[in-house]
Amino acid sequence: MIGQYVADGVVTGATLALGAIGLTLTYNILRFANFAHGELLTFGAYFALLFAGAFAGAQTFGTLSFGAGFVLATAGAALATALVALALDRFLFRPLRKSEIAVTLVIASFGASLMLRNVVVFVWGPEPEYYSRAISIASEIVPGVRLTSDELFVVALTAVLMLALHLFLARTRLGKAMRAVSDDPALALVAGIDVQRVIRATWIIGGALAAIAGVLFGLTVQVLPDMGATLILSMFAAAILGGVGSIYGAVLGGLLIGVAQSTSVAWIGPAYKPGVAFVLMLLALMFFPRGLLGEKR
Amino acid sequence: MSTAALEVRELVAGYTPEVDILKGIALEVAEGEIVTVLGPNGAGKSTLIKAIAGLVAVRSGAVRLFGDEIAGVEPHRMVRRGLAYVPQTRNVFARLSVEENLEMGAIARRDSAAVAHDLERVYALFPRLAERREQSAGTLSGGERQMVAVGRALMAGPRVLMLDEPSAALSPHLTNLVFAKVREVRTSGVTILMVEQNATAALAISDRGYVLADGRERISGEARELLANPEVGALYLGVRRGLAA
Amino acid sequence: MIDYLVFFAIQATIFAVVCLGLNLQWGYTGLFNIGVAGFFAVGAYAFAILCGPTYASHLGGFGLPYPVGLAGALLAAALIALVAGIPTLRLREDYLAIVTIGFGTVLQLVALNAAWLTGGSQGATGIPRPLADWLAPATGRNLLMLAVTAGTVFAVYAALEAMVRSPWGRVLKAIREDEAAAASLGKNAFAFRLQAFVIGSSIMGLGGALYASFIGFISPQDFLPIVTFQVWAMLIVGGSGNNKGAVLGAVLMWGVWTASGSAAQALLPADLQVKGGAAQIILIGLVLMLTLILRPRGLVGEEAVVSREARVRPATPQAVRAPPAGGAPLA
Numbered sequence: 083m084i085g086q087y088v089a090d091g092v093v094t095g096a097t098l099a100l101g102a103i104g105l106t107l108t109y110n111i112l113r114f115a116n117f118a119h120g121e122l123l124t125f126g127a128y129f130a131l132l133f134a135g136a137f138a139g140a141q142t143f144g145t146l147s148f149g150a151g152f153v154l155a156t157a158g159a160a161l162a163t164a165l166v167a168l169a170l171d172r173f174l175f176r177p178l179r180k181s182e183i184a185v186t187l188v189i190a191s192f193g194a195s196l197m198l199r200n201v202v203v204f205v206w207g208p209e210p211e212y213y214s215r216a217i218s219i220a221s222e223i224v225p226g227v228r229l230t231s232d233e234l235f236v237v238a239l240t241a242v243l244m245l246a247l248h249l250f251l252a253r254t255r256l257g258k259a260m261r262a263v264s265d266d267p268a269l270a271l272v273a274g275i276d277v278q279r280v281i282r283a284t285w286i287i288g289g290a291l292a293a294i295a296g297v298l299f300g301l302t303v304q305v306l307p308d309m310g311a312t313l314i315l316s317m318f319a320a321a322i323l324g325g326v327g328s329i330y331g332a333v334l335g336g337l338l339i340g341v342a343q344s345t346s347v348a349w350i351g352p353a354y355k356p357g358v359a360f361v362l363m364l365l366a367l368m369f370f371p372r373g374l375l376g377e378k379r
Numbered sequence: 380m381s382t383a384a385l386e387v388r389e390l391v392a393g394y395t396p397e398v399d400i401l402k403g404i405a406l407e408v409a410e411g412e413i414v415t416v417l418g419p420n421g422a423g424k425s426t427l428i429k430a431i432a433g434l435v436a437v438r439s440g441a442v443r444l445f446g447d448e449i450a451g452v453e454p455h456r457m458v459r460r461g462l463a464y465v466p467q468t469r470n471v472f473a474r475l476s477v478e479e480n481l482e483m484g485a486i487a488r489r490d491s492a493a494v495a496h497d498l499e500r501v502y503a504l505f506p507r508l509a510e511r512r513e514q515s516a517g518t519l520s521g522g523e524r525q526m527v528a529v530g531r532a533l534m535a536g537p538r539v540l541m542l543d544e545p546s547a548a549l550s551p552h553l554t555n556l557v558f559a560k561v562r563e564v565r566t567s568g569v570t571i572l573m574v575e576q577n578a579t580a581a582l583a584i585s586d587r588g589y590v591l592a593d594g595r596e597r598i599s600g601e602a603r604e605l606l607a608n609p610e611v612g613a614l615y616l617g618v619r620r621g622l623a624a
Numbered sequence: 625m626i627d628y629l630v631f632f633a634i635q636a637t638i639f640a641v642v643c644l645g646l647n648l649q650w651g652y653t654g655l656f657n658i659g660v661a662g663f664f665a666v667g668a669y670a671f672a673i674l675c676g677p678t679y680a681s682h683l684g685g686f687g688l689p690y691p692v693g694l695a696g697a698l699l700a701a702a703l704i705a706l707v708a709g710i711p712t713l714r715l716r717e718d719y720l721a722i723v724t725i726g727f728g729t730v731l732q733l734v735a736l737n738a739a740w741l742t743g744g745s746q747g748a749t750g751i752p753r754p755l756a757d758w759l760a761p762a763t764g765r766n767l768l769m770l771a772v773t774a775g776t777v778f779a780v781y782a783a784l785e786a787m788v789r790s791p792w793g794r795v796l797k798a799i800r801e802d803e804a805a806a807a808s809l810g811k812n813a814f815a816f817r818l819q820a821f822v823i824g825s826s827i828m829g830l831g832g833a834l835y836a837s838f839i840g841f842i843s844p845q846d847f848l849p850i851v852t853f854q855v856w857a858m859l860i861v862g863g864s865g866n867n868k869g870a871v872l873g874a875v876l877m878w879g880v881w882t883a884s885g886s887a888a889q890a891l892l893p894a895d896l897q898v899k900g901g902a903a904q905i906i907l908i909g910l911v912l913m914l915t916l917i918l919r920p921r922g923l924v925g926e927e928a929v930v931s932r933e934a935r936v937r938p939a940t941p942q943a944v945r946a947p948p949a950g951g952a953p954l955a
Contacts, residue, residue: 115718117725177917188721189856190916192658196853197909203902255486258475262483265472272432272466274458274487274535311849315729318722353737360726367719368711 085226087345093233093302095340096240100295101313102320102332103247104288110264110327111284117191118170119292119317120310121198122163126293127300127309128202129159131211145221145231147214147301156297160290167289168282170194195311202307211305236298243291244333251329256283264327315356316343319363325376334374338362382446384410384539384570385431385462390440392430399438400426402594408539410445413561413571415581415602418591419614424574425467427591428541431572432464433457444539459487463537467544470528473517477508480516480527484534493536500567501530504560522553529560539570546577558584582606590614630766632882637773638834640874643858644780644867645827651865651926652788653820654800656717659708659724660828660855662731665847666704667697667829668836669735672748675837682743690754694833701829704731705822713817728852735844747843751836773834777871780827784867787823796820850905854881857912863922872924881908 105119133155142149174194178186218230251257263270263280271277299309306312320339324331339359346358366373385408393399400423408414418424429435431442433454442450444462457464463484472480481501485494502509505526511519516527525545532540545561546554554577562584565571575581582588582602590598590605592614598605605611642664649655675693678685688696712723735742742748753765754772787793798806799813807813836842854877862873884907888900915922 115722117721174913174917181916181920186916186920188656188718189860190913192721193853193857193909193912193916196850197906197913200902200905200909204899204906208898255482258479258482259486261475261479262472265474266469268434269466269469269472270483271454272434272464273483273531274455275483276455315722315726322719322722354730354733357730357733360730363726364711364723367715367723 083226084345084348085224086228087348088341089223089227089229091341091344092337093229093236093340094344095337096237097295097299097302097336098313098316098320098340099333099336100240100243100291100298102317102324102336103244103329104291104295105317106321106324106326106328106332107260107264107284107288109321111260111267112175112281114175114187114191115318117188117314118194118198119191119288120312120314121195121202122167122289122292122310123296123299123313124199124202124307124310125166126159126163126289126296127305128206128211129162129293130155130297130300131206131213131305133158133162134213142216145219146235147216147218147230147232152213156294159297160293163293163296164286164289167285167292171281171285195314199307199311206307208307211300213301213305230302232301236302239294239298240333243294244329247287247291247329256280260284312356315363316359319359319366322363323366323373325373328373328375331373331375383407383443384412384445385572386441386443387427387431388441388443390427390430390442391438392426392435392440393438394426394435400435400594401430403440404591404594404596406589406596406599408570408572410538410570411565411568412587413565413573413585415573415575415578415585415588416591417575417578417581417588417605417611421593422591423594424591425543428464428543428572428574432462432541455487458535458537461536461538462541463532463535463539464541465528465532465543465545467547471516471519471524471531473515475516476513477516477519477527478512480531481508481534484531485536488536494534497534497536501533504533504563505530521548522550522556525549525553525557526560529557529564533564533569537569539572540564542571542573544574544576546575546580554580578611579606627763627766630763630770632878634766634770634773634838635882636875636878637770637777638831638838639855639858639878640777640871641773641780641834642828642831642855643862643870643874644777644784645824645831646855646859647824647864647867647870648784648788648820648827649824650859651870652793652796652800653817653824654717655713655817655821655824656721657724657821657824658721658849658852658856659726659728659731661847661849661851662728663701663705663825663828664832664835664851665731665735665844666701667826667832668842668846669742669748669832670697670700670829671833671836672751672842673741675752676748677750679743679748681746682740682748684748690752690837693837694830697829697833698826701832702822702826705825706818709818709821713821714814725849728849732844732847735847742844745844747841747846748836749841751840751842753837753840769838773838776830776834780830781867781871788867792816792819853905854908857908859922860912860920861915861922863924863926865926866922866924869922869924869926873922876923877908877911880911884908 101119101123104122105116108116108119134152174190175187178190218232220228220230222228251261259275260280260283262273262275263277267277296310316339320335321332323338324333324335339362342362343355343358346355387404387406390401390404391399392401404427416424416427426435430437433452437450441448444460447460449457449460449462452460472483475483481498485497488494507523508526508530511523516524519527529545545557549557558580561571573581582605585602587600588602588605589596590611597614598608598610642660646657646660649657671693673684674686674688674696675690676684677687708727712720715723736745753769755768795806795811796816799811799816803813858873858877859870861877863869881904884904888903889897892900
């Protein structure tokens, strides 16, 4: 039984991890906690819903619940969400960075979060949506553990994206520049790095990953205007637990939180699941504030 | 008369709107020279370099790089124009490796063959760094970090290099080493402007120098002359008494 | 019409009370509490338990007098704030923000699930008005309720004004502006912050009790993040750091809310009502954003308790700006 909980936790954790990566990137490079990040997941999921309608094709891949049309829709959603993230930065956060009141950005992002999820309600309505009405059959992967193909896909895709991101940051010019800016933005300017460009790249990557996370959540659970908001606390917990600024930390944190939440159901029941992430985050902040994989500053 | 590598005229600059740190500085560095700017704390030495680098707002006056006006240009574009700057503190990317730090210096360059060549030259100049290529810059000693900082600036292929107190926090032995390297860099055709506290050692390798006090240049001349000039000492020790504002 | 205005005034003044509590935390102490709804809820439920009728499914039935209920709400919120604040008030402000969201979420979860305490999703009903047995006609009862809430605003306002002008208040401001300097003078920043946090939260709880009393029944749905959002918007628009601003912001933004709500009800067909609600929130959000960008000090702005010449703008820790100005002058 515990195996099933862990497996479920890994699936949720993978989604959290993708969302947390974007959050930790913007938190580290831009030095502020973006409460509207959850809404990037929500927007990604709804964009995919929108585009999937346009790309409607019946062919699905094997035992997965979706086909090429949906993959295209997701790619489109990632792009669209990246644009939303850029717009958010350009029209809300950038003007406020010049403000003298330091924490204005966080208040603004909290406000943006509420606004954005209500934009979704306004346009789409409050009812839950699903990408596919087909019933997904769970098959036994390992004795005692049953997962659907979609759920396996979530874990696999997360692993692939994480690897791709690592290679990007370690091997490419832009990736190294992002790391440099996250290390020391003032020195980056001096060295000739176009910091504004790096900021834009951060929003694009963070937004795209968040969109994919949203789609994956929508795929395995459901699509709701509140979905990002219900996950934001866990994503912050994952980023903080793993160490703000560390991609691997965000992934590790996401998996830990996912598994902890899932297994906690056995002891405290499903009602207080979100509280588990909160408690873990609190413990991290109190006892090891740099996080598990966070580097010394 | 050939264009000066770096020319500063009537420069007024400061950090906060109410206070001018630089009150109308004039200074010139000819191509291929090593010029040192000296002065007591508060004179504006660091502010001068930062203003030239575009990090502090220029209120009035001119800053010209090989005849082109650069006041108001964004800091990250200076490198493209051939001006590189090594800050005094926090001058390496601690979480990047030595080699990645050097690569960052060349971030704005497109000529990858020349960049690779320059990387080898930097390693030739600082053999210690070649040994520690993959090491994280934050784990290096002070002297090694200074080498990385200078190396990073050199990777930009600059025509003019500005150094802010390169010998700060270094032992006398390392100070001599750093200054020796600075001379080596000059032989490859780079013009150098240095701000320094260690007047004697810096003037020993410089062609000319300026002594700043209260936001203006008070004394200037050949390095040899400055070393022998008693007024220089007086400026360091008893600046504000007796000087007209 | 009168009834409508009285209703409006009651709700506006209840929000004003909560906003005053937030102002103490944020405006005067720089504490970033995004868990406002949680403390509001604590006060509401405490009042329901203390003053409400006997509930079949959960705790209650003490039938205590009205003032005792209010005091109880205050104390309950204070207690929760103490428990929440001790481990967390040393955290950096944006971490505190994240943590307080967590508090708000957890408190709402408890309200939803601890049915033995709160009635769960059914909530608590039959919560009494002040002097419920004495006045029969509705108008009279409403006016009395208004008197109670308005009176509370005055009392809280007066108390806070006295507090912030006192030596205690000046230390608070010093800590907000430059903690290191205050600490070097021997002031225990943490203790002061905790006091401001607890007092501010207890005021929010008081507001919650008034809310419970006014509406008569409460459920976890009344304490969602939207409440926190509304109170923050009120404070920012009114002017944080200024108690007048807090009250003004509350009245003004409540006006915007109800006006837009009425417009939505009048203009939209029934099936679009939920979307109308969403539009209201978007509108409030836009007002908040515009205020932050165009007039960040709010309508009234922070009042100068110290002479203007002596004021120094706090340094902004924004690291990413091109070009980075405002660095410490080195020569």
